[in-house]
Amino acid sequence: MRLRIGYRTIKTAIGVLLATSIAHALGLDSFGSAAVITILCISVTRRNSLRVSWHRFAACMLGMVISMTMFELIGYHPLVLGLFMLLFIPVLVSLKLSLGIVTSSVIVLHVYTRADASMDLFINETLLVVIGIGTALLMNLYMPSSERQLREYKRKIEKNFSRILHEFSTYIRQGDSDWTGAEISETVQLLNQSKSVAIREMDNQILKDDDQYYHYFHMREKQFEILERLMPFITTIHGSVSQSNDIADFLEDLSKAVSPTNHVPYFLGRLEEMRDQFKEMELPTTRDEFEVRSALVYMMHELQQYLLIKNTLWNEKQNNAGNKSPL
Structure with missing residues (x-):
């Protein structure tokens, strides 16, 4: 023993x-x-x-x-x-x-x-x-810092987000994938554990109220809910509609930008451009095309919410400038 x-x-x-x-x-x-x-x-x-x-x-x-x-x-x-x-x-x-x-x-x-x-x-x-x-x-004055542990949770979650978005893009292009989806269940566990550690770290702060890690993991939790909602729609999209490749390219680029850096305005702009292109297109002529395009429109809406969640947090950070940010 x-x-x-x-x-x-x-x-x-x-x-x-x-x-x-x-x-x-x-x-x-x-x-x-x-x-x-x-x-x-x-x-x-x-x-x-x-x-x-x-x-x-x-x-x-x-x-x-x-x-x-x-x-x-x-x-x-x-x-x-x-x-x-x-x-x-x-x-x-x-x-x-x-x-x-x-x-x-x-x-x-x-x-x-x-x-x-x-x-x-x-x-x-x-x-x-x-x-x-x-x-x-x-x-009780001595409490070990969880900074390193929280940063590691953050790194793993961002890595999983990047992999999930990449696999979404791959599936849309190829219509098939050998991805096991292990990152989905792992991310659920990481988010639960990281929030618990972040809460404990908050309770160890007496003279300051540093809750940015908690808000960060809460943000990722809300974004992850959107990724889970997107999964059933990903399987309905295939390359028969030209706009599918635009969404696939968007997801691939988004997967490379999962980081603390604020790329939100750029990606929101791209989504707006795709919406404008959709409005200018002719109406679908087949049921299959209609269903795919409907799924694409829904995905664009959800991806916009995904980005706005992070944008909200970023604005809060800017308003609280002067505080050291771990994000």
Whole structure:
């Protein structure tokens, strides 16, 4: 069996060491609980770490105040502890502090075990919470960048888009192809994975809001939906209509231009020229020609939407000039 130790495991181990050492050095009772709180607060992103830490701190403070009051008024009895939990958990849920249920329960059990609602105990437990959460926040400052991974996803997706468009062009010209379509299913998987990584990278940004990778993959996802819609129509087009070659040439050139560079105005212009040529042509004389030309018109419409999706993103980039763009 291969033993694998990830960065989060290392952070947790270091955090446990620091929290325990600090709590022990201060002479706090139940100092090991600081380590438990640290473990609970280690998170996968910086933003989530801040959110979780606030939930746990607020829940612990609220839990101590309510539990001490109930225990002193009713008594330190298992039934009272059960009644407290019955009331306290719904309160945390209603206050949207449910992430702090486990951490606050640890602190409340200390109060119950000590059977002493003194100020010394309150200070002791507060320090345990502060040390545990503070250590976790310190550990969560380090989050490995996903920049390289995101760039690799981007490269693979663009390569697949280029291959798909090239195969569309080839099929229109030849009416047959030995293409297996593997890039279709692979692209679906790449888009799902890349968006997840992009979201995680966004959540690791605290002082800035860099979501351009997410928007990029979202754009490619919308474009890919159009490519999927085009596939059934590609199979209905063949070389019996002269305009088929124009579409094939267009798709071939488009396949070579799948990149961050904005070639959209050029290709939109070509589509407009093809539309004008279609309008000037004589009406189809056969059913076969009519069906092919109808499919070509539909394809031009979808290809225009394909390009406009990217053009929208490009304009947003220009409006946000000054921010470093990964696209």
